[in-house]
Every structure is written in structure tokens, then in C-alpha cells.
Amino acid sequence: MHMPSLATQFLHVLAAGLLMISFAMLAQRRIRRLIVLLAWQGAMLSASTLLVAITAHQSHLYYSAALTLALKVIVLPWILMRLMKRLGIAGDIEPLVNISTLLLVGLALVIFAFGLAQPISALATTVTRQALGIALAVILLAFLMIIARRKAVTQVIGILALENGLFFAATSATYGMPMVVELGIALDLLVGVFVFGIFFFHIREQFDSLDLHHFEALKED
């Protein structure tokens, strides 16, 4: 049986780790642990980017790995933690729809994503092409998380997880995007989280809660 190289195997382990963290996020009830998981996801992403950079000799990926480490492991989780403390929602248990059902829906999404990625990864030539299915699964699971959560903060965490998945898909399918695009996205994310933070305070001022179902009262019939 043909065995892939050690670096590729290690990449597969990291990809599997990303998927596992996505599921853990889906099942997590507390916001603080959700932020910690997001930071771990960022760390795995950064490690996998670094590994791709080494195995495929793509020097621009070194910068993007460093950028991921700085932004997604340190800065964004720190901002979210601060926001959480300022908003007084630390240790908040979010009421969720039945988690078992949610996880089973997640499983169906993973099967769908793997099926979807099969023809695409057959065409790709990168060392990480098999991980594309996992990247797609991470994206879909983040979508599911955004749909199933009701609090504004957790939805923003979902969007950040979604971006992690997209980033991983880009690295595994085409060795990443051009540096300019990546820098732009990083800046967008940073600014986005700041803007979201301001929004949180406004939402709370208006509705005394960060629960998004209060928004339903806004529509005009």
C-alpha cells in the first residue's frame, strides 16, 4: 500500500483536528470555552499553513501562517474575551436546540461535504488535496453554528470559524490566495470584529439583551 509522506500525514492529522474542533464548537454551551476553541482552531490552521509552506516551498505561506497566528490565535480571541467581560456574559449558558440532533445534522453535512469535494480534489494537484473535503465540512459546520445560535456574540464566532474554514480550503486547494488578498481579508476581519463589538453595545442598549430573536419585533407587517 502506498503511504503518503510524514508531512502529509501530519497535515491530515491537523485537518482532522480542525474538524473535531468544529464539532466541539457546535456542542459547546459556554461562550468562554467557545472563544478558547476558536483560538485552538486558529492555532491548528496556522500550523497547517506552516506545514504546507515547508512541504510545498511556498514562501508567501510563511507570512500568512504568521499572520494567522497573530490575528486568529492572539488578537481576535483577546478582543472577544474583553467584549465578553465588558458585556457581562461570561459563563453564560446559551439555550440551544437539542444538541444531539444538531450533531447528527452536522454529521449529515460532513457526508455531503466529503461527497462534494471528491471530484474537486481529484482535479487538484496540491499535497493537501484530500483535506479539501474537510475544509468544506468545516465551512458548512460553521454555517450550521450560525443558524443554530441565537446570541449575537456566538454568531460572530461562527463567522470567524467560517473564515477559518475558507482559509483552510484556499490553502489546501491552491496553496492560498495572493498576499494582497490575504492581508485585505485579515484587515477586514479585524475591523469587522471591532464593528461587531460596537453593534453588540447598541443591540444591548436597545433590547437589554443580545438575543437576536428580539429583532423579529422590528419587522413591519
Next chain:
Amino acid sequence: MNMIALLRQLAEALLAVALAPLLAGWVAQCRAWLQNRSAPSLLQPYRKLRKLFHKDAVLAEHASPLFRITPYVVFGTMVLAAAIIPSVTTDMPFARVADAIALVGLFATARVFMALAAMDIGTAFGTLGARREMMVGFLAEPALLMVLFNAFLMYGSTALPTVVHGALAAHGLILRPSLAFAGVAFVMVLLAENGRIPIDNPTTHLELTMIHEAMLLEYSALHLALMEWAAWLKLFNYACIGFALFAPWGIALHADTTSPLLLALALLLLKLAVAGGALAVIETVSAKLRVFRAPEFLSTAFLLAVLGILVHLQLRS
């Protein structure tokens, strides 16, 4: 030759029977250390057995024969399971005959008998314990099967010796991401099946939380000793299944000479010590879940095991 193989088989089963209380004692000792209590002796389970064997058994007035034979059945199935699992060597006649699915069947047999015996007397606690045990069991069993399928898929066989052979035959470092999923799922199943802390507390006698203990309330003396011993054997068996699937290093492939066997035995003791310590840590850092959270816990285990299979299929293509 055949005689020697049978003797080896017998010795392996006896080893499991002898070592199981030691593992239970070791876990209890680690737990006590972690909780800043003075630890009971490592030999405490043996003393407990001796004490129970010296007492006279008391039977409930309406106990049926089923209630009386259950301890022997449960203990017997656990010893048989220990004979199937390759803990020291794969070169055993029994291990080749029965595969891991038969093993899951054996565990199920023991569970059914225990639940029936618990309901036999007709006390409320026995029935409560039996119902909870069946709830945990029917959720844990598919998860365990899925974990086993992970390994079967990789090595193309449902027999544990073949899995061990396949894992040991691979040269160089081979990372298997799907086994990581299966490993986490297996630990969750192990905790649930052996009445360990997130699901059940093995040391409690608090009515509303106990599962395993509730089923044993009516047993005394010899019967209780056998039931307790069977529970420790079950933990030992699960640990050995875990070693065969995830850490098969050192298991002797050929048992013709003694030196690999001794090495395998030493490594088994080492692995048991590490696993027992890890179990104590898990039990100390986690809080017991409400009974109604148990399905969520076990469905997560099932899901992780299925994910392992999916990831294996995806990355292999």
C-alpha cells in the same frame, strides 16, 4: 503443541482475573491522591473479595434461580471476554475463533443478565438501576461497534489479533487521524460502560445518582464478590481492547519463546498503570452529568466514531 496453546490461553485468562482487582485498586489510589485524601492500599480490592467470600450469602425471599445464577454468568462472560482479547499475546486459540463483534455480544449478555436479576427482586432501586443501565447500554453499544469498525476498516478484519498484527507490521511512523477520533470515542464509551464519573460514580450509594450500584444492592457475600470482580474485569477488558486498538506495542505475536512474553507482560503492566492514572485524572477533573445528559454524551461518542470512519475514507481516496 495444542495442549501448550490451551495452557497459554488459560494462563492469559487467569492473569486477567488476577490483575483486574489490582487495576481497580490502582485507579482508586490515584483518585485518592488527586483528591488529597490518604489513599487506600493497592490490595484493598483483594481484601474486599476475601472478606466477601468468607461471609454467608443472604437471598431475598422471592429471589428466582435467575437471581442466583446471574453472578456466575456475568463473571463467566467477563472471563471469556478476557480470553478473547489479546492482552499479552495474539497467539491464542480462543482469540482466533471469536472476533470483536462476538466480544460486544458477550458484554451485552452480561448486561442483560444483570438487568434481569436487578429487576427480579422487585425493589424500586433495582428496577431503576436496570432501566438506567439499559439506557446507557443501548447508546454505548453502537458507539463501541463504530469504534471497532474504524480499526476493522483499516486492517480489513474483525478479529482483534489481525488488527494487532496489522498495526505492528507497519514500518516507520504512521499517523492515522481517524484513530484519533476513534480514540476519543472509545474513552467516552469506556467511561459510560464501566460506570465511571461523567455517567455514574462507582463509589456512590446515593439513591438518585447510582446506576451500577443500584443493581447490586440485593447481592451479598459470594454473589456480591463475583459481581464486583466482574465489574473490575470489565474495566480491565476495556483497557486491553483499548491497548489492542490504539497502543498495541509490545504484544507478542509469537508465543513460542518466553522473552517476548515477559516483555509483553511488563509493557502491559506499564500501559495499565498509565491508563489507570489517566482514568483517575479524567474522573477527578470532570463532574458527573445528569442522567438526562447521558444520551448527549454517548451520541457524541457515536458521532466521533462515525466521523473517524468518514475521515479515513476521505483521506484514503
